[in-house]
Amino acid sequence: MEKMHLKMKVNGEDVETLAEPRELLIHVLRERLNITGPHIGCETSHCGACTIDMDGKSVKSCTVFAAQASGADITTIEGLGNPDSLHVLQEMFKEHHGLQCGFCTPGMITRAYRLLKENPDPTEEEVRFGMAGNLCRCTGYQNIVKAILAAAAEMNAAKEAAQ
Amino acid sequence: MIPAAFEYHRPDTVEDAVKLISDLGDEARVVAGGHSLIPMMKLRLTGLSHLVDLQGIGGLDNISISNGTVTIGAMTTQHELIVHSGLATTAPIIAEAALQIADPQVRYMGTIGGNVANGDPGNDMPGLMQCLDATYTLVGPNGERSVKARDFYEAAYFTAREEDEILTSISFESGGGGYAYEKQKRKIGDYATAAAGVLVKISDGKCSAASIALTNLADTPIYCEAGVAALLGSSPDADAVTAAVKASVDAADPSEDNRGPAEFKKHAAGVVIRRAIERAIERA
Numbered sequence: 268m269e270k271m272h273l274k275m276k277v278n279g280e281d282v283e284t285l286a287e288p289r290e291l292l293i294h295v296l297r298e299r300l301n302i303t304g305p306h307i308g309c310e311t312s313h314c315g316a317c318t319i320d321m322d323g324k325s326v327k328s329c330t331v332f333a334a335q336a337s338g339a340d341i342t343t344i345e346g347l348g349n350p351d352s353l354h355v356l357q358e359m360f361k362e363h364h365g366l367q368c369g370f371c372t373p374g375m376i377t378r379a380y381r382l383l384k385e386n387p388d389p390t391e392e393e394v395r396f397g398m399a400g401n402l403c404r405c406t407g408y409q410n411i412v413k414a415i416l417a418a419a420a421e422m423n424a425a426k427e428a429a430q
Numbered sequence: 431m432i433p434a435a436f437e438y439h440r441p442d443t444v445e446d447a448v449k450l451i452s453d454l455g456d457e458a459r460v461v462a463g464g465h466s467l468i469p470m471m472k473l474r475l476t477g478l479s480h481l482v483d484l485q486g487i488g489g490l491d492n493i494s495i496s497n498g499t500v501t502i503g504a505m506t507t508q509h510e511l512i513v514h515s516g517l518a519t520t521a522p523i524i525a526e527a528a529l530q531i532a533d534p535q536v537r538y539m540g541t542i543g544g545n546v547a548n549g550d551p552g553n554d555m556p557g558l559m560q561c562l563d564a565t566y567t568l569v570g571p572n573g574e575r576s577v578k579a580r581d582f583y584e585a586a587y588f589t590a591r592e593e594d595e596i597l598t599s600i601s602f603e604s605g606g607g608g609y610a611y612e613k614q615k616r617k618i619g620d621y622a623t624a625a626a627g628v629l630v631k632i633s634d635g636k637c638s639a640a641s642i643a644l645t646n647l648a649d650t651p652i653y654c655e656a657g658v659a660a661l662l663g664s665s666p667d668a669d670a671v672t673a674a675v676k677a678s679v680d681a682a683d684p685s686e687d688n689r690g691p692a693e694f695k696k697h698a699a700g701v702v703i704r705r706a707i708e709r710a711i712e713r714a
């Protein structure tokens with residue numbers, strides 16, 4: 268099958284690549300664009316390890332064809348922070364032991380990022396409900412929820428201090 | 431998990447999309463949110479050689495509410511249904527049901543049109559639309575027509591939609607009153623073991639209007655006429671509720687699968703139908 272010329276914005280940069288229409292977005296991100304933060308877990312739309320932020324939505328990139336994402340504005344974990352300058356969520360996951368093996372973490376944090384954008388001051392229950400599309404097989408979720416609540420508190424305090 | 435090869439199309443208008451699917455015939459399928467279709471394509475359970483993406487068509491994701499008539503564009507996502515403030519006051523049963531579908535990521539992508547057109551008995555919106563007595567608007571090569579949600583479902587994955595038709599919008603009259611959508615599922619992200627949508631109106635102490643519809647309890651959604659008849663005109667006291675539950679469970683025809691044997695599903699149906707009726711009455 269002939270390849271398509273795809274253009275999208277990924278982590279603030281305009282990128283172009285050739286891909287077959289049937290290639291999944293997760294494969295194009297990882298294998299053609301070398302963006303390996305989003306992981307392939309179940310590959311069946313359940314686990315959320317491949318979660319990215321696309322046009323302001325949390326999306327499982329194993330369930331989108333790259334062709335559908337042509338023209339989209341995408342943020343992955345790489346766009347949220349880096350080792351020299353961690354995102355508050357990354358800081359809090361570290362501080363509260365919100366990860367063990369780390370496989371689900373990029374998806375968790377990318378989803379939590381959108382959750383806190385939409386609901387900056389969530390209750391514990393709202394965090395649990397809002398994170399229901401991301402599975403973790405190590406932590407039992409307790410510390411993930413703590414980390415997200417701590418990040419929300421941190422971000423709100425920073426916002427208040429700035430006013 | 432790589433699907434078979436296909437050609438991708440992104441038309442700008444409904445007319446162009448209809449032309450594509452009618453010219454390409456059964457080799458072509460439309461894709462909306464893709465969250466039912468793509469999993470099937472990855473499993474190679476669905477063969478197609480042309481995928482017609484509806485996302486480029488403007489105006490298919492509007493929600494309008496006027497004089498109690500609610501019209502929802504087919505490309506409206508479940509997430510948009512949940513956060514829409516007008517729907518929250520006019521037809522709160524929509525958000526209540528949508529919140530019980532899948533998980534946040536799926537709800538950002540999955541559309542109401544895809545959910546009702548899909549024909550999977552596990553989908554929650556078809557039963558909800560039968561409960562609301564909604565009408566679907568379909569556009570094909572010969573123009574537009576309307577089909578009632580209660581007449582749309584023929585068997586699992588078989589609907590009244592012709593292969594060259596696109597579902598463009600859904601509309602219903604919102605009558606107000608009490609409502610509830612109750613769903614029993616094994617875990618978040620699972621389809622219903624049994625689910626029921628109920629609407630109830632009470633005036634002068636009597637049930638003046640009611641609707642009951644079921645999800646995943648047969649190979650199509652079920653509108654429970656006998657259950658409704660048991661409620662109408664009643665006070666509605668415990669006896670009327672029990673009669674309505676019994677009549678509705680009798681209308682269910684579940685089959686055994688990995689969610690359990692048919693007997694168990696009928697039991698679960700009785701529980702969710704009762705909860706939904708009682709909560710709708712409480713809210714009426």
Ligand SMILES: Cc1cc2nc3c(=O)[nH]c(=O)nc-3n(C[C@H](O)[C@H](O)[C@H](O)COP(=O)(O)OP(=O)(O)OC[C@H]3O[C@@H](n4cnc5c(N)ncnc54)[C@H](O)[C@@H]3O)c2cc1C
Nearest residue numbers: 312462463464465466467532540541543544545553554597
């Ligand atoms: C993990 C997971 C859990 C889920 N759990 C649930 C659940 O509990 N309840 C539930 O209801 N759903 C569930 N779903 C399905 C989800 O809600 C789907 O998004 C929805 O069923 C289909 O909507 P879509 O926009 O993604 O449609 P698509 O997948 O794009 O399309 C589905 C079908 O409808 C056709 N179609 C789509 N739009 C139109 C149109 N406008 N006109 C004509 N034909 C059209 C397509 O050709 C295709 O055959 C789940 C999905 C996943 C991945």
